Amino acid sequence: xxxxxxxxxxxxxxxxxxxxxxxxxxxxxxxxxxxxxxxxxxxxxxxxxxxxxxxxxxxxxxxxxxxxxxxxxxxxxxxxxxxxxxxxxxxxxxxxxxxxxxxxxxxxxxxxxxxxx
Numbered sequence: 022x023x024x025x026x027x028x029x030x031x032x033x034x035x036x037x038x039x040x041x042x043x044x045x046x047x048x049x050x051x052x053x054x055x056x057x058x059x060x061x062x063x064x065x066x067x068x069x070x071x072x073x074x075x076x077x078x079x080x081x082x083x084x085x086x087x088x089x090x091x092x093x094x095x096x097x098x099x100x101x102x103x104x105x106x107x108x109x110x111x112x113x114x115x116x117x118x119x120x121x122x123x124x125x126x127x128x129x130x131x132x133x134x135x136x137x138x
Contacts, residue, residue: 060091068124071113
């Protein structure tokens with residue numbers, strides 16, 4: 022590919038090294054999901070603890086429906102998983118590379134020390 026200005030940069034010779042637009046759209050979707058401080062805090066908590074909606078609501082000082090709304094979005098994105106025990110549903114961060122990376126990124130950005138290694 023010939024770029025309009027030749028500055029002797031390698032990018033002109035390796036345009037295939039740039040990921041496709043779809044990859045950036047996926048990343049942008051994740052960042053949009055986490056652009057809410059409340060959802061970010063819920064995700065951070067679930068990286069450290071497995072909790073039910075009632076306890077998360079108490080921790081967040083929010084109604085259960087409001088917390089459930091955030092949990093639904095986190096779950097749809099694959100960042101949070103659930104398990105059922107009787108009538109109770111417990112939430113925790115997914116064990117995926119994506120969720121772990123986001124957890125590490127959040128902590129690095131906020132300079133928070135994890136309570137557990």
